[in-house]
Amino acid sequence: xxxxxxxxxxxxxxxxxxxxxxxxxxxxxxxxxxxxxxxxxxxxxxxxxxxxxxxxxxxxxxxxxxxxxxxxxxxxxxxxxxxxxxxxxxxxxxxxxxxxxxxxxxxxxxxxxxxxxxxxxxxxxxxxxxxxxxxxxxxxxxxxxxxxxxxxxxxxxxxxxxxxxxxxxxxxxxxxxxxxxxxxxxxxxxxxxxxxxxxxxxxxxxxxxxxxxxxxxxxxxxxxxxxxxxxxxxxxxxxxxxxxxxxxxxxxxxxxxxxxxxxxxxxxxxx
Amino acid sequence: xxxxxxxxxxxxxxxxxxxxxxxxxxxxxxxxxxxxxxxxxxxxxxxxxxxxxxxxxxxxxxxxxxxxxxxxxxxxxxxxxxxxxxxxxxxxxxxxxxxxxxxxxxxxxxxxxxxxxxxxxxxxxxxxxxxxxxxxxxxxxxxxxxxxxxxxxxxxxxxxxxxxxxxxxxxxxxxxxxxxxxxxxxxxxxxxxxxxxxxxxxxxxxxxxxxxxxxxxxxxxxxxxxxxxxxxxxxxxxxxxxxxxxxxxxxxxxxxxxxxxxxxxxxxxxx
Numbered sequence: 001x002x003x004x005x006x007x008x009x010x011x012x013x014x015x016x017x018x019x020x021x022x023x024x025x026x027x028x029x030x031x032x033x034x035x036x037x038x039x040x041x042x043x044x045x046x047x048x049x050x051x052x053x054x055x056x057x058x059x060x061x062x063x064x065x066x067x068x069x070x071x072x073x074x075x076x077x078x079x080x081x082x083x084x085x086x087x088x089x090x091x092x093x094x095x096x097x098x099x100x101x102x103x104x105x106x107x108x109x110x111x112x113x114x115x116x117x118x119x120x121x122x123x124x125x126x127x128x129x130x131x132x133x134x135x136x137x138x139x140x141x142x143x144x145x146x147x148x149x150x151x152x153x154x155x156x157x158x159x160x161x162x163x164x165x166x167x168x169x170x171x172x173x174x175x176x177x178x179x180x181x182x183x184x185x186x187x188x189x190x191x192x193x194x195x196x197x198x199x200x201x202x203x204x205x206x207x208x209x210x211x212x213x214x215x216x217x218x219x220x221x222x223x224x225x226x227x228x229x230x231x232x233x234x235x236x237x238x239x240x241x242x243x244x245x246x247x248x249x250x251x252x253x254x255x256x257x258x259x260x261x262x263x264x265x266x267x268x269x270x271x
Numbered sequence: 272x273x274x275x276x277x278x279x280x281x282x283x284x285x286x287x288x289x290x291x292x293x294x295x296x297x298x299x300x301x302x303x304x305x306x307x308x309x310x311x312x313x314x315x316x317x318x319x320x321x322x323x324x325x326x327x328x329x330x331x332x333x334x335x336x337x338x339x340x341x342x343x344x345x346x347x348x349x350x351x352x353x354x355x356x357x358x359x360x361x362x363x364x365x366x367x368x369x370x371x372x373x374x375x376x377x378x379x380x381x382x383x384x385x386x387x388x389x390x391x392x393x394x395x396x397x398x399x400x401x402x403x404x405x406x407x408x409x410x411x412x413x414x415x416x417x418x419x420x421x422x423x424x425x426x427x428x429x430x431x432x433x434x435x436x437x438x439x440x441x442x443x444x445x446x447x448x449x450x451x452x453x454x455x456x457x458x459x460x461x462x463x464x465x466x467x468x469x470x471x472x473x474x475x476x477x478x479x480x481x482x483x484x485x486x487x488x489x490x491x492x493x494x495x496x497x498x499x500x501x502x503x504x505x506x507x508x509x510x511x512x513x514x515x516x517x518x519x520x521x522x523x524x525x526x527x528x529x530x531x532x533x534x535x536x537x538x539x540x541x542x
Binding site: 030033034037038040041042044045046049050053056057060080081083084087088091124125127128129130132133136137140141142143145146147150193197216217219220223224233237249252253256257 | 287307308311312314315316317318321322325326328329332353354356357358360361364399400401403404407408411412413414416417418421487488490491494495498501504505508511516520523524527528531
């Protein structure tokens with residue numbers, strides 16, 4: 001226990017002098033890094049615009065309200081597309097994520113030395129690149145449209161689903177697997193009766209959770225041309241039709257809230 | 272639940288129990304889902320000719336990962352990457368600093384009801400709005416540049432971190448906090464010695480995770496003019512310079528992997 005001798009009496013302290021110094025230097029370096037970063041950001045900023053910001057914000061607000069409600073008749077199809085992008089993308093991702101997860105989990109992988117690193121690489125590389133970047137790439141490759149959006153969402157979701165799924169597989173109860181193996185089951189039977197029933201609730205939870213995230217992400221995919229309601233948002237922004245923009249934002253907010261509600265309900269029912 | 276007698280079951284084959292117990296609900300779900308899938312697939316227009324033409328370009332892109340070009344646009348890449356990192360650092364520091372008081376306010380066992388409602392409201396707004404949409408609005412208000420990106424990421428950090436911090440505080444052990452209070456501690460001392468040590472490991476872990484997310488998000492903010500590597504990446508795609516794009520993507524994946532490894536080390540040390 002670190003104590004300080006003060007006039008013969010021992011006073012309790014939280015840290016020794018050395019620990020305190022290390023901490024102090026850590027904070028010093030952290031603050032210095034932050035100040036440097038802030039200076040760079042501030043140097044790249046046109047401060048005139050920032051001082052002018054309240055007026056601009058007020059101006060945009062007056063232009064954007066009230067939302068142009070009759071525009072909603074043109075939003076039916078984009079919303080349907082957005083829903084499809086999210087749902088089909090999630091389904092494709094799940095189909096691809098299941099084998100990857102089984103290959104990546106330590107207790108089910110056929111080869112921890114060769115196959116597992118490849119599976120982990122797939123997980124990391126698909127996870128660390130945002131769906132908008134995937135969409136940009138796919139639009140250059142397969143052309144703009146809803147299909148590019150579906151594929152972009154699917155690729156982005158593989159890593160996420162596979163990571164959560166393989167963690168669930170690694171945490172299964174081995175006694176059940178052993179019991180199935182003891183009955184003389186083959187490798188696939190062990191998987192179907194020993195492992196799958198244990199991870200099924202986790203799988204359903206992950207699927208709904210990712211679907212919820214994908215609804216959010218698919219609303220903005222249109223900004224780069226990959227279909228959905230983002231397409232309307234970007235064209236409205238381009239012609240500065242602020243009443244339409246505000247209506248689209250309200251619709252997106254509504255969709256996000258509903259999808260979150262659905263996912264919370266379904267997960268509550270499963271778990 | 273009706274009791275099942277062993278004698279009734281003897282001699283009958285065993286089947287896996289279905290995932291959804293009520294048969295009517297199960298079939299309704301299956302039929303509805305299949306109908307939706309058919310409708311969804313039918314409404315997606317895929318120009319297979321265009322996809323076929325694009326496959327060649329896709330292959331070119333995959334090939335370019337084997338020979339990424341870091342050199343010819345290095346100054347652009349370096350500038351964008353540095354800006355992304357600076358935005359990430361500054362936004363994470365500011366976002367975490369703001370989200371701690373809001374997280375305290377959003378925990379029902381610490382905050383009085385009015386404070387709780389206000390803080391939960393802030394969290395809900397921040398979580399419902401997509402980063403990229405916030406970025407569009409902030410770019411319109413504050414002008415192009417990293418300041419808009421910095422503000423966007425800070426705003427998004429608040430929603431994420433405050434919510435999870437508040438949940439952790441709500442789940443803490445009351446006994447320790449009460450012991451500190453019984454020793455006659457003031458409110459600040461109570462938070463500092465009764466609450467903070469309990470939530471600190473999780474707060475550090477979540478902060479590291481959020482830094483990771485912030486970096487990934489900062490890579491796309493450039494698409495809407497909010498600074499960072501995204502603008503460089505977008506230009507590379509537009510000019511079909513796949514080798515430069517591949518170099519940028521490899522850098523992003525590498526940094527994300529590095530951050531993930533670092534956060535794993537730090538989390539293991541803290542817990």
